Amino acid sequence: MRIAILKERAAGETRVAATPETVKKFIGLGATLAVEQGAGESASISDSAYADAGASLGSAADVVKDADIVLGVQAPDVMTLSGAKPGAWVAALFDPFGQKERVEAYAKAGFEALSMEFMPRITRAQSMDVLSSQSNLAGYKAVLAAANEYGRAFPMMMTAAGTVQAARVFIMGVGVAGLQAIATAKRLGAQVSATDVRSATREQIQSLGAKPIFVESVAGIEGEGSGGYATEMSEEYQKAQAELVSGHIAKQDIVITTALIPGRAAPRLISDEQIATMKPGSVIFDLAVAQGGNVEGSVPDQVVEKHGVKIMGFSNTPAHLAADTSALFARNHFNFLSAFWDKEQGRPVLDEEIGNAVRLTKGGEIVNERLKG
Known part of the structure; x- marks a missing residue:
């Protein structure tokens, strides 16, 4: 059983799909590991570390030749897989809804595409869930990036010269990333509040010491979809939520948005009109900017200033913590x-x-039910 690890080729991708730790573990199962030279450099892993762990190193063509399984962070182009065994497995992030042509290319080439983002959210698959592991660190990084852009301190400071007030931080969307953002902002000393369309998250917010902000007037809307994901809300709820959030946002120093719905563009949470109500010098970090954005006017990898408010977001937030996100991604694999x-x-x-x-393609066909129809 030959497992190949390629260097990531997507723009801005610094992660790697295997570490020396997981190389040793795979070899312990009886597999042979081949790693492309330089695959781990951007994640602070040297070729010698892979070699010491027992992997062979070589060019992309050498590594892929006769591979039974190819592990990636982002799915490689089919051309890169030339030489792999017929029907070889490729486990990576495929963005199946957004990159349908790539899925079709995998089917045509006869490879078995395994989409790690389609991992079901069930108890026994928690340790395999790359979306959760990567979102955890993304939520942490979002707070640090926003704090760095914010021109003031986070915690309350009482000095002989006077008191510095604590920053007010509002987290919109309390999934894995949102919960970590709450915890990180609290550790930095901010006054933290949070909201979500799923009423079940209220207790989670409170357990982290933050203030829950929820619509109380519209009953019976839980916002819980299959697999623990949020679903789109009714017009009635959206209107009530917008009114509540508008009043709250105007008082905040930092807002972090994290809302995503699988297979759809990110829902719009903050409008230009709402941004205009915020204090000059405030910061908004849009974690969903790469999927269309929760914030009107947000642009990936740029700091946009509107109405005196700085709006920012990374196209690939986990890639900004490559060593740690790679370690977790590799363990998920x-x-x-x-x-x-x-x-x-x-x-x-x-x-x-x-x-x-997780299986998208097999035997030359697209077989995943979520992609049919």
């Missing part, structure tokens, strides 16, 4: 494949529940 490792066959054999959820 190992946890995924090792959970199904068949010792007799010397390879992983996926079950139906998880296999059918």
